[in-house]
Amino acid sequence: MAETSMTIRTDHDLIDKVAALATAMDRSRHWIIEEARRQAVEAQAWQGESVYCSASAWPESFA
DSSP, X not given: OOOOOOOOOOOHHHHHHHHHHHHHHTOOHXXXXXXXXXXXXXXXXXXXXXXXXXXXXXXXXXX
């Protein structure tokens, strides 16, 4: 899968938490953010599929 860059804005408290978690887990900040983003997208897709499936409004690409 090809990768691309994404820029986000966030508060310093979240950045500090990500950095602390990365240090504690011996992972990079990139890995922590990527894993959190992936889990969030999967959860939203699952919720959307169950809610919108009956309305046939949920795109097949999210399933």
